[in-house]
Amino acid sequence: MFIKLYLISLPVFFIIDMVWLALVAKGFYAKQIGFLMRPDINWAAAIIFYLLFIVGLVQFVITPALEKNSWMHALLFGALFGLITYATYDLTNLATLKDWPLLVTIVDLIWGAVLAAAVSSITYFIAVKIGL
Numbered sequence: 001m002f003i004k005l006y007l008i009s010l011p012v013f014f015i016i017d018m019v020w021l022a023l024v025a026k027g028f029y030a031k032q033i034g035f036l037m038r039p040d041i042n043w044a045a046a047i048i049f050y051l052l053f054i055v056g057l058v059q060f061v062i063t064p065a066l067e068k069n070s071w072m073h074a075l076l077f078g079a080l081f082g083l084i085t086y087a088t089y090d091l092t093n094l095a096t097l098k099d100w101p102l103l104v105t106i107v108d109l110i111w112g113a114v115l116a117a118a119v120s121s122i123t124y125f126i127a128v129k130i131g132l
Contacts, residue, residue: 001063001132002058002059002063004127004132005058005062005063005066005123005127005132006054006055006058008123008126008127009054009057009058009062009119009120009123010050010051010054012118012119012122012123012126013050013053013054013057013115013119014050016115016118016119017050017115020111020115025107025111028107029104032101032103032104033100033101033104035099036097053085056081056085057078057081057116057119057120057123058123060077060081061073061074061077061078061081061116061120062074062078062120062123062124062127064077065077065120065124066124066127066128066132071121071124071125071128074117074120074121074123074124075117075120075121076117077120078116078117078118078119078120078121079113079114079116079117080113081116081120082111082112082113082114082115082116082117083109083112083113083116085112085116086108086109086111086112086113087109087112089108090104090105090108090109091105093105
């Protein structure tokens with residue numbers, strides 16, 4: 001079941017996050033931290049993040065939500081998981097990097113919570129719909 005949930009959640013996550021990064025927040029990040037951004041994306045690092053993040057969502061959020069038959073569990077614990085994981089990155093940057101903007105941290109923490117909650121909930125509903 002893990003693999004099936006993983007294969008459902010990965011494209012859901014990727015699509016939602018790409019819409020955010022490419023359309024909604026691209027200008028925001030360029031304005032806020034453009035001085036830190038690479039001219040080219042390190043795709044290996046990005047792919048590893050996506051793969052590991054989805055492992056965490058499936059293992060710690062989506063599977064327990066399905067076991068409890070609770071979309072609310074998927075929503076709330078997805079939000080908590082996203083908040084904590086994104087906080088790891090953003091609060092570390094805020095603590096250690098000169099000129100890291102507080103606004104980026106706040107926006108990222110909210111986005112991490114929203115993204116993980118959405119992916120967890122959507123994956124939950126798809127899994128229920130197909131009978132997992």
